[in-house]
Structures are given as C-alpha cells and as structure tokens.
Amino acid sequence: MGKGALTQSPGELRALMRSGEWTGVTAGLAPGYAQANLVALPREMAFDFLLFCQRNPKPCPLLEVLEPGCSEPRRTAPGADLRTDLPRYRIFRHGTLVEEREDILSDWRDDLVSFLLGCSFTFEAALMDAGIPLRHLEQGRGVPMYRTSLETDSAGPFTGPVVVSMRPIKSSQVPRAVQVTSRFPSVHGAPLHIGDPAAIGIEDIGRPDYGERTEILHGEVPVFWACGVTPQAVAAQCKPAFMITHSPGHMFITDKRDEELAVL
Amino acid sequence: MGKGALTQSPGELRALMRSGEWTGVTAGLAPGYAQANLVALPREMAFDFLLFCQRNPKPCPLLEVLEPGCSEPRRTAPGADLRTDLPRYRIFRHGTLVEEREDILSDWRDDLVSFLLGCSFTFEAALMDAGIPLRHLEQGRGVPMYRTSLETDSAGPFTGPVVVSMRPIKSSQVPRAVQVTSRFPSVHGAPLHIGDPAAIGIEDIGRPDYGERTEILHGEVPVFWACGVTPQAVAAQCKPAFMITHSPGHMFITDKRDEELAVL
Numbered sequence: 001m002g003k004g005a006l007t008q009s010p011g012e013l014r015a016l017m018r019s020g021e022w023t024g025v026t027a028g029l030a031p032g033y034a035q036a037n038l039v040a041l042p043r044e045m046a047f048d049f050l051l052f053c054q055r056n057p058k059p060c061p062l063l064e065v066l067e068p069g070c071s072e073p074r075r076t077a078p079g080a081d082l083r084t085d086l087p088r089y090r091i092f093r094h095g096t097l098v099e100e101r102e103d104i105l106s107d108w109r110d111d112l113v114s115f116l117l118g119c120s121f122t123f124e125a126a127l128m129d130a131g132i133p134l135r136h137l138e139q140g141r142g143v144p145m146y147r148t149s150l151e152t153d154s155a156g157p158f159t160g161p162v163v164v165s166m167r168p169i170k171s172s173q174v175p176r177a178v179q180v181t182s183r184f185p186s187v188h189g190a191p192l193h194i195g196d197p198a199a200i201g202i203e204d205i206g207r208p209d210y211g212e213r214t215e216i217l218h219g220e221v222p223v224f225w226a227c228g229v230t231p232q233a234v235a236a237q238c239k240p241a242f243m244i245t246h247s248p249g250h251m252f253i254t255d256k257r258d259e260e261l262a263v264l
Numbered sequence: 265m266g267k268g269a270l271t272q273s274p275g276e277l278r279a280l281m282r283s284g285e286w287t288g289v290t291a292g293l294a295p296g297y298a299q300a301n302l303v304a305l306p307r308e309m310a311f312d313f314l315l316f317c318q319r320n321p322k323p324c325p326l327l328e329v330l331e332p333g334c335s336e337p338r339r340t341a342p343g344a345d346l347r348t349d350l351p352r353y354r355i356f357r358h359g360t361l362v363e364e365r366e367d368i369l370s371d372w373r374d375d376l377v378s379f380l381l382g383c384s385f386t387f388e389a390a391l392m393d394a395g396i397p398l399r400h401l402e403q404g405r406g407v408p409m410y411r412t413s414l415e416t417d418s419a420g421p422f423t424g425p426v427v428v429s430m431r432p433i434k435s436s437q438v439p440r441a442v443q444v445t446s447r448f449p450s451v452h453g454a455p456l457h458i459g460d461p462a463a464i465g466i467e468d469i470g471r472p473d474y475g476e477r478t479e480i481l482h483g484e485v486p487v488f489w490a491c492g493v494t495p496q497a498v499a500a501q502c503k504p505a506f507m508i509t510h511s512p513g514h515m516f517i518t519d520k521r522d523e524e525l526a527v528l
Contacts, residue, residue, distance in 0.1 A: 013375055047311040054314065055339070067420070075319070075417070083268070142303055153339070182528055184447075263527055264446055 010253045014085040023087045023102050025249035035251035036063050036116040037228045039087060039235055040244040043068045046113035048156030055109050055153040059162055059230035060185045061118035069110035076116060076254040083108050088247035095239030104244055117228055118187035119251055120165060122258045130180045132173050136214050144208035145227050149201025152234060160234040164192055165227040168220040177223060183262040193224040273477060274517045278349040287351045287366050289513035298522055300327050300380040301492045303499055304508040307332045310377035312420030319417040323426055323494035325382035325450045331375040340380060340518040347372050359503030368508055381492055383515055384429060386522040392460035394444045396437050402452035408472035409491050413465025416498060424498040428456055429491040432484040441487060447526040454510050457488040464488065479487035
C-alpha cells in the first residue's frame, strides 16, 4: 500500500488493518477524521475507570464507551470491530506489557469494556488550519511529553500525575491557539498551562519523559496540553490483571469528522 | 427565613437546609451559583447509569459523581453532605415513589452512588443576562416540559425518550439564545430543537407532560432544550430496587459559580 492510503476513507483503512495489510502508524491517515486511543479493561474495573475519565475530562476525553463484551463502536464507527481494526495492540497483565499483536481476537473476553479516548491529531489539524505551525510535525518527530506535578482527580484505584504534551507557539499566536483548541474539549481542549515549565513540575524541558525533544525558539512560548498518555499510564500503574490498549501511534480511525467534535 | 435568603451564600443556605429551617424550593436562591439535580443509585446499577449519562450529555450533564457510600461532594461543594443539605428528597422503591423526606440519614446505604446533574437555572440566568426574557419566570410558573419522539442512547437497562423543556423566544433573539446556552454544555447546552414541535413528536404544545403551559406569542419561536427530568424518568422506568432523588424544584446548591461551568 503506497501513498494512496492518505486518500482512503476510514472504513477502507480499517478494512486494510483488519486484513493485516496495514500494520503501521496512523498519523496522517484519513485527514479530517478523528482518531482514538483504546483502553479495554475488565468489567470489574470499568466503573472506576469511567469515573476517572469523567473526573479528568482534559487528559481522558471520552469519545465512546462500549458495553461489556461489545467490540463494535456503533456510535463512532458503525460496523467496525475493535478487535481487528487497529493496526497494532498491546496486551498488559498485572501492569506489565506481555505482548504486541496485530489483532486481539484470541485475547478477547466477554467482560472487557472498551474505552475510546480522543487524540491530539484532531486539535493539531485545527491549529495548522489556523496557520499555527507545529514544529514536531514539520520535523517528522514525536511530540514531547512530560509527567507533571499536577495530580489527576483519582477514582477507586486510578490515580497518578497528569501527563502533558508541549508545543512551542509564537507568543503572538498563543491566544489563537487557545481559542482554536477550546473548540475541541473531546480531544483535550484548551491548554492546561502556558509558559514556565517549572510551575507544573517540569524540571528540564529538554528531556521529555515520552516522545522526542522539540526546540523552543526565541519569541516562542511553551504551551502544554493534557495528554492521552495519562489514562494509559494511570491504568498501567494500577496493575490491572488484564488490559488491552492500542500500540503507541497505532490509533483507531473513527468515522467522526474532526469538525463534528467541535463544541462551537 | 425571609427575603434575606436571596443574599445568603451556598454554604449558609445548605446549613439552613441541614437544620430543617429551609424546606422550600430553591429557585432564585444563591443567584450566580449552580444548582444540581440528585440521583442516588446502588453500586450495582452505577456503571450503567454513568454510561447512560456519558452517552446522553445533553439531558444528563454530570457535574459530579461520588464514590459508593460517599455523601460529601468535595468537587462541587466541599464540606457539604448530600444526605441533609437538600431541602427535600424523594425515595423510590422498585420505581414507585414511597416517601418524601427532609433528610435521608436513615435511608442512606454504603453502596449508594450519588450523581449530581446540571440544572437549567444556570443557562436561564445566562439568557436573562443576555437580555432574552423568559416568560415562565416572569409569570412565576414552572417551565413546560414534554416527552419527545427522540430516543436516548440506551445503556444497560436505562432507556427511554428524551424529555425537553420549551421556552418561547423572539425570532430575532434565537441565534443569541443558541450562542449563550452553547457556552454551558454541563447544564444542557445548546437547544436540541428549534421550531415545529411535531418534528420531535410533540402533538399539542399547549399540553405539557410536566410543568405548566406557556403561551407562544406572535413573532416567537418555541425553542427546546434537553431537560434534567430525562434521567429521573429513565431511571424510574427501570424500577431500580432503590433510588433517591431530590424532590422537584428542591435542588442541591453547589459552590460552583455558573460562570465556572462555561466552556468559553
């Protein structure tokens, strides 16, 4: 499959993932459509995790939550199957990554509750449409992410720090960046913090905890958004007996247009 | 207690409710502060009800969900007690209203999960601040509410029609009414429907299913918002073995300023 993938519909792309023809990352695929993070947990932990997401909507914006055992996300991608339609998955046992797989048909359980969480691709597209350049994308690198001193609002066993992503923005464009991302609360929304990294417990901006380093140039301000790594990091820390997630960068492509997620 | 109540703080008012000195409705109390609907259900139904609210954010906007057995809503009113700090409660057994009470100390159970849901008082204040008059308030009457042909997105046993409230708005002010209420998704948000009542299954606009009739004058359009009666009606229809709610009009007064609930 070549560059044609960029122009294929979400359904066509999911079919290629289902058949095993596409196992790569999803950045840039189906532009204009929302992509989602996947977390699947046993029913017995689902209430607390749902409550955790409800209490922390910025790092954990819910696009869809499925019934126990259900693998068809009929609200965001009718006809799709979460067990086969992502390019790559991770299986965790007691908090430890035990396997990466291209489908989870043999791992599926009838008590699994699947959570689809919004992803920053949507608001990054909106920022670029508004004429705000994003250096990590221009350089083809991963966005830098940091654990902060900000605590999530815990629920049951789920607790831990908020993880943020950082994008350097020209000071004159910061107000517009706030406006543009405020329209998309279901994909992390407005920034959590603007400016001094130390104020949120980031000691060395040059050494991200996840992703890759991004330079901050003269006249730019570091702008921090809540990051979808938060719920996965928090869930893993609880060491649930069993958990399935997407593999980093290998997201679920929904049928929802980015613009459908805007509140205004 | 006389008219002074209007100028008392949320905490002072809750103390009066706790001591039994105020048992009346809460409309007009603590202006500028958000009031909330209460639904408390046993833990075994809590996941499905939380999922129902997540799937139906317009009729069921969650302000706070408490841990099982917890009665202090520390996110919206630290120090308050949901068992005593509302003026009046309703107890349901198997879907039937069995009692009205001024506190629920003797009915409380360690497995009860309390849900606080946004209430239209907040967006009505915003409409009036924007110069949009609301007839039912001017006339001191209840807002008219209707069961519609719109179905909620069900979760487990929770299913049923969306209930809407109707306010007649001058056509020239309808766009502003949409803008103003769009800022408040956690208190029902933008209208669900504007205009023809029949299009959402309302056969006789002069005969509301709940509340009181409001006249629609020449040059006015009926504007319909999702209504907080929806989750209570849906929950009652499931006939849960046990459920506690506030008594209609007797809401929980939070410490959250209306403006804190605005998304933009």
